[in-house]
Structure formats: structure tokens, C-alpha cells
Amino acid sequence: MLNKKATFFGSLSIIFGVILLNLGCASRQLPQGGPRDHDPPKLLKATPANMTRHFNAKTIKLDFDEYFKLNNIYSEISISPTPTKLPEYKVKQKSIEITLKDTLEKNTTYVINFGKAIADVNESNILKNFTYVFSTGEHIDSLSLSGSVTNTQTQLKEKDATVMLFTLKQDSLLFGKKKPTIYATTDSAGRFTLNNLHPDDYRIYALKETSPNKIYDNDNELIAFSKKVIHLTKDSSDIQLNLFKQTPTKFRVINSFDGDGKMTFLFNKKLDNPSLKIIYPPDFDKYKTVDISKTRDTALLYIKNMDFDSIRVAIFDNNKPMDTIARHKGRKEPFTRFFGFTYNVTGDGRLKPGTDLIIKGQYPIENFEPSSITLKDDSAEVSNFTIQKDSANAKYLVLKYRWKQGHNYTLTLENGAVTDIYGDKNKKVPKKFTIDKAENYSLLTLAVTFPDTGKSYVVELLNEQKDLLDSRPIRKNTSLAYKNYLTGKYYVRVIYDTNNNGKWDSGNVKKKIQPENIWVDDTPITLRANWEQVTPVNVPKEQITP
Structure with missing residues (x-):
């Protein structure tokens, strides 16, 4: 005879187990969101149909397979030929309704180009270059x-x-x-x-x-x-x-007083040999220090005497006047400055072997006190180093010493060791660094062959990020040496220097002048550590742009 009590509890256990199993399955299969949608909206139906001939409708309806939005209607959507009164575009659910506001020309093909206006709602996938075409006559332009x-x-x-x-x-x-x-x-x-x-x-x-x-x-x-x-x-x-x-035909400059008192001049084009002169207040030009960027499209103007309420600065290129800028400020306007330093060492504190240590001030340096500058070679303080202002850059101090690999160096600038042109003095700054290993650098030689040695070229060396490292005008087949370059990948770019001025020249749309052609060798040059490498570069014949 069956035990009813046992049967009841057995059934209950089975039911409870099923519930736990279902709950367990559910916990293992929570929604994960699914793959991202990469597809733009798709046209399902057009009324009248796309490519309709003898078109005479006043409205057009375009049905898509998903919800979408119209972006930048007036800049992205166009109709050709353009009617006097532009159509009206409205989104309704998954459809666009286009209302034609003007009378259409007879026997004419019309193209409505949506550009990049149509994009789905969730992922903004764009339906590029979608067009709706119709003709008011028998023929559709093709x-x-x-x-x-x-x-x-x-x-x-x-x-x-x-x-x-x-x-x-x-x-x-x-x-x-x-x-x-x-x-x-x-x-x-x-x-x-x-x-x-x-x-x-x-x-x-x-x-x-x-x-x-x-x-x-x-x-x-x-x-x-x-x-x-x-x-x-x-x-x-x-x-x-x-x-x-295109290089702008008209020179223009943007300038401002920064929060620290210097003036920044941004040029709209690179100049050949830019210079600045303070023409008002009178006799203030002697107080200036100018820092021109390597790209020659930016200038920083530092003025030792800030006791003025207006200033006029003339900008020159090859001593030719380009523009004059006038600005006003409060005579007693306060400025916030922090006089700090950076150095020509890597982020992890390594100085390139065979180079001097460059101490780069935030502002032009007025003077420094050598006795307040100490250098330790490992733990021993040394005195047989020299330090002087850089004649080419008023913000730099150059420290010379016979560096040794494997040694640890500490440079300390005590409080007030350096004074900038505004009278600001530095806070105590210790800087630790080592000398990088010579075997991390290589000698690269490019054996360059040109298709026409009667023409001029500019050979440029780029790093892996395609930043310009070196540029050399060349007129004949030659070998170019690049010393002490870090291991890594490099690229060669060549300018076909048509006008023989040693640089790339832009074109001009209005005058229908094409830019000078460029060839980029897409094969990277890989430099290995402590290696002398010769790489042949065969420059192809120039492809003339029509």
C-alpha cells in the first residue's frame, strides 16, 4: 500500500525542484542586449515609385523599415534642378512626406539628394547618398x-x-x-x-x-x-x-592677452620669416621677447614692462609689413603666473646620449644664480658642469656635462635660482634623470634615387604618427644620413618641388592652380636597436594632377 504522506512530500519536492530549475535557468539567461545595429534605414516603398516617368504628383511618400530622423534638412537635402519654392519635408512614423511647393518644369529629370540627412534613431546609422529620381517627361537622365x-x-x-x-x-x-x-x-x-x-x-x-x-x-x-x-x-x-x-591669399591674425600677461598671435598661414615690433607705446619695443613657433604660424610676445593701457604691434614677414594689431588692457590689470620648468628628457626621465640638458622656463629668463644650481652624479655633488642662457631662445638654459650611462643624476634649482623677465622667481625644483642607452638609437641612411635629376625635390622623414621630423631640399640622387634616431617605424614623403623653393606649395581654386604633388612611400622603415641601416628609396615619376 502506498504511503500517501511520502507521496505528497515527494510530489512537493519535484515541484519545488522544477521551480528552482526554472529560476536557475532564468538567472543564467538574463537579456544581454544583442549585437549592435550597423545598418542604416532601408527604403521599403516609394509613392510614386522611384524613377517614375510622366510625374505629376504633388506629394511623395517614402516608407522605411525602421524609425529614423532627418538631420540638417536645409544643408543636406537638395533637389536638382532647384525650384523657386523648396519642397517641405516631414517625418511621420517610419515615413518621409515630401510636399512639392512649386510647378515643375516639363520634360525634366529631378533628383532629390538626401546626402547624410537620414539616420536611424537608436544608433544614428546614416543612409548616405540616397536619391529619389523622377521625370516630368518620357526620358530620365542616366x-x-x-x-x-x-x-x-x-x-x-x-x-x-x-x-x-x-x-x-x-x-x-x-x-x-x-x-x-x-x-x-x-x-x-x-x-x-x-x-x-x-x-x-x-x-x-x-x-x-x-x-x-x-x-x-x-x-x-x-x-x-x-x-x-x-x-x-x-x-x-x-x-x-x-x-x-589652400594657403589663404589674405593674411589674418588672431591675438589675445593670456591670463599670464603674454600676447598670443595665431596666423592664418605660415610665414617665411616672421617678426614682431611694438610701435606703441613709444620706446617699448626694447622690452619685448618674441617666441616664434617652429611652424612659423604662431608667435608669443612677452613684454617686460606691462605699464601701459594700450598697445600696437606690427607683424612682418621678411621685413615686409603684414598687419598691425591694437589692443587695450587695464594699466594695473593683474596677471597670474607660475614660473616652472620642463626638460628635454623622456616621460620616464631619460636624456638622449650626446646631448645637453635643456632647462625650459615657462617665461623668458632674465638671469640665474649659478651657485643656487647643483648637480649630483649618483650621490656625489659635482662642480665641473657649465650652465648658460641659450642665445637662440630666451626661455632656455643649457647645462653641459660629461654624462655617463648607468649613472643617476639629480639637478636641483634652489628657491630663487632663476628669475624671469617679470621678476618672478622659481620654487625649489629637483629633477632626476638618467642617460638613455646608446644602443636604443640607430643610424638610418636613405639612398634616394629620383626619376628626373633635372628637377627639384624635398625629402621628408616622418615618424609612425606621420609627424614631420626632418625636411631636406634635394636636386640629385644622393644618400641622406639620419643620426641617433630611436628604434621604431619611419616613413618617407617626397615633394615634387616644381618652383624650386624648398617647400610644399598649396594650390589655388580661383586661379585653377593645383598644389605641388607629393609621393608617400607607404612601406614603413623599421629601425632596430644599435643598427646602421641603408634603405633604398626609388621615387616614382610624378603623376600630374589634371
């Missing part, structure tokens, strides 16, 4: 242009550049003033395609913008163009456009 866009400086293909097409009649009226009606955005490989074009004469440009208005209106934007007029009668491909930053 010609196309395609090609690629390259960055002149890096020689890499440029993604997200705007390629713009203007008819010859529009070019002088619209370029640089209004956005184009025909344009496309380059893909990740720098490629572009312009479709549904009407037979006509065109000019083509590419623009890498700093602000998304599709108008070349900023000195910092990159521009590309073709000098040739495109006589479009059939499909055309392999159009090459090279982006460059």
Missing part, C-alpha cells in the same frame, strides 16, 4: 560620373568628402557661395558616383568640411578640383581629385 578622392598630404583615400558638380553656367555664381544641387559623399575607400546626370558642361570639386554646409567658406577646409571642364555626353569614370588645404 549619365554618371565616378572616381576617387585622395588627400594630397597623406596620399590616402579620403572618406566622407563631398564631391560637388556645377554646370559651367552655375560655377561662378554658386561655388563658394551656395551649396550644390548635385553632390555625393565618398565611401570608406574614397570612391564616389554621381548618377542621373543631364548632358552638359560641368566643373567638379571635392570638399572636406569643418562645418556641414557644403560651401567652401573656411580656410581650414580641404578642397580639390579638376582644371578640365567635363563635357558630359557619356558615362565617365576614374576621375581623380586631390584634396589640399
Whole structure:
């Protein structure tokens, strides 16, 4: 006979176990969110259909597969030809409703280009270069242009550049003033395609913008163009456009008083040999110290005597006056300064072998007291070192000593050891450092061969981050030595120096002048420790930009 009590508790145990099992399963399968959506919205239906002929509708409805948003409607969306009254665009649920406000021309192909306006709501994936095309007649324009866009400086293909097409009649009226009606955005490989074009004469440009208005209106934007007029009668491909930053034709300067009292001048273009002169107050030019950046596009002006309420500073290039800047300040205006130092050592305190120690003041140095500066070699204080002001930079002190590898050094600047031009004195600053190992550095020799030794070139050495390390004008096949370079990867860039001035020259869109061409060797040069390496560099023949 069955034991009912045992049966009841056995059933209860089974039920309880099932509940625990389910709870356990649930705890192991909490929602994880799923993979990220990388797909932009997809068009499901267009009413009237895309590529409709004999179009006579007043509204257009575009249905997509997900919720989306329209960004920068007036700068991203265009219609070509452009009607007098622009269409109205409204988002309703997963659809765009376009209301045409103007009478359409007869027997004309219209293209509505959404640029980068359409993006999904959650991940902002952009539906690039989506177009809706229709014709009020029997024929739909079907010609196309395609090609690629390259960055002149890096020689890499440029993604997200705007390629713009203007008819010859529009070019002088619209370029640089209004956005184009025909344009496309380059893909990740720098490629572009312009479709549904009407037979006509065109000019083509590419623009890498700093602000998304599709108008070349900023000195910092990159521009590309073709000098040739495109006589479009059939499909055309392999159009090459090279982006460059145009050197501004008009010099401009931005300046300000910083919180510490110096004046900062930012030039809108690099100068050849910039200099500054204080022309008011009278006789104040003798109080100035000027620090010009290596790129020659920035100048810092330090003024020992700050007892003035207005100042005029003249800027020169090769002794030619460029601009005069006037500024006002309170005569007794207070400034906050901290007089500190940096050094030419690495972040972990290593000084390059065979070099002097550079003590870099925050401000120009007026004087220093050698007796208040001590140097310890390991634990022993030494006296056979020299220290002096750098004749080339008023903010630098140069300390010379016979450094030894494996030794630990401590430099101490006691309180008041150094005084800047404002009378500020330093606080006690100890600096510990060692001498880097010589085997961490190498000798690189480039054996450079040019395709035409009758022309001029500039050979540039870049680090792995593509920062410029060295630049040398060259006119013949030669070997270039680079001593004491750290182990790592380096690249070679060559400028085809057409005008023989030893530097790269920008182009000019208005004058239809292309920039000087550049070749970048995309094969890295890997320097090993304590190594002497000879690397052949065979410069290819210049590819002339049309």
C-alpha cells in the first residue's frame, strides 16, 4: 500500500525542484542586449515609385523599415534642378512626406539628394547618398560620373568628402557661395558616383568640411578640383581629385592677452620669416621677447614692462609689413603666473646620449644664480658642469656635462635660482634623470634615387604618427644620413618641388592652380636597436594632377 504522506512530500519536492530549475535557468539567461545595429534605414516603398516617368504628383511618400530622423534638412537635402519654392519635408512614423511647393518644369529629370540627412534613431546609422529620381517627361537622365578622392598630404583615400558638380553656367555664381544641387559623399575607400546626370558642361570639386554646409567658406577646409571642364555626353569614370588645404591669399591674425600677461598671435598661414615690433607705446619695443613657433604660424610676445593701457604691434614677414594689431588692457590689470620648468628628457626621465640638458622656463629668463644650481652624479655633488642662457631662445638654459650611462643624476634649482623677465622667481625644483642607452638609437641612411635629376625635390622623414621630423631640399640622387634616431617605424614623403623653393606649395581654386604633388612611400622603415641601416628609396615619376 502506498504511503500517501511520502507521496505528497515527494510530489512537493519535484515541484519545488522544477521551480528552482526554472529560476536557475532564468538567472543564467538574463537579456544581454544583442549585437549592435550597423545598418542604416532601408527604403521599403516609394509613392510614386522611384524613377517614375510622366510625374505629376504633388506629394511623395517614402516608407522605411525602421524609425529614423532627418538631420540638417536645409544643408543636406537638395533637389536638382532647384525650384523657386523648396519642397517641405516631414517625418511621420517610419515615413518621409515630401510636399512639392512649386510647378515643375516639363520634360525634366529631378533628383532629390538626401546626402547624410537620414539616420536611424537608436544608433544614428546614416543612409548616405540616397536619391529619389523622377521625370516630368518620357526620358530620365542616366549619365554618371565616378572616381576617387585622395588627400594630397597623406596620399590616402579620403572618406566622407563631398564631391560637388556645377554646370559651367552655375560655377561662378554658386561655388563658394551656395551649396550644390548635385553632390555625393565618398565611401570608406574614397570612391564616389554621381548618377542621373543631364548632358552638359560641368566643373567638379571635392570638399572636406569643418562645418556641414557644403560651401567652401573656411580656410581650414580641404578642397580639390579638376582644371578640365567635363563635357558630359557619356558615362565617365576614374576621375581623380586631390584634396589640399589652400594657403589663404589674405593674411589674418588672431591675438589675445593670456591670463599670464603674454600676447598670443595665431596666423592664418605660415610665414617665411616672421617678426614682431611694438610701435606703441613709444620706446617699448626694447622690452619685448618674441617666441616664434617652429611652424612659423604662431608667435608669443612677452613684454617686460606691462605699464601701459594700450598697445600696437606690427607683424612682418621678411621685413615686409603684414598687419598691425591694437589692443587695450587695464594699466594695473593683474596677471597670474607660475614660473616652472620642463626638460628635454623622456616621460620616464631619460636624456638622449650626446646631448645637453635643456632647462625650459615657462617665461623668458632674465638671469640665474649659478651657485643656487647643483648637480649630483649618483650621490656625489659635482662642480665641473657649465650652465648658460641659450642665445637662440630666451626661455632656455643649457647645462653641459660629461654624462655617463648607468649613472643617476639629480639637478636641483634652489628657491630663487632663476628669475624671469617679470621678476618672478622659481620654487625649489629637483629633477632626476638618467642617460638613455646608446644602443636604443640607430643610424638610418636613405639612398634616394629620383626619376628626373633635372628637377627639384624635398625629402621628408616622418615618424609612425606621420609627424614631420626632418625636411631636406634635394636636386640629385644622393644618400641622406639620419643620426641617433630611436628604434621604431619611419616613413618617407617626397615633394615634387616644381618652383624650386624648398617647400610644399598649396594650390589655388580661383586661379585653377593645383598644389605641388607629393609621393608617400607607404612601406614603413623599421629601425632596430644599435643598427646602421641603408634603405633604398626609388621615387616614382610624378603623376600630374589634371
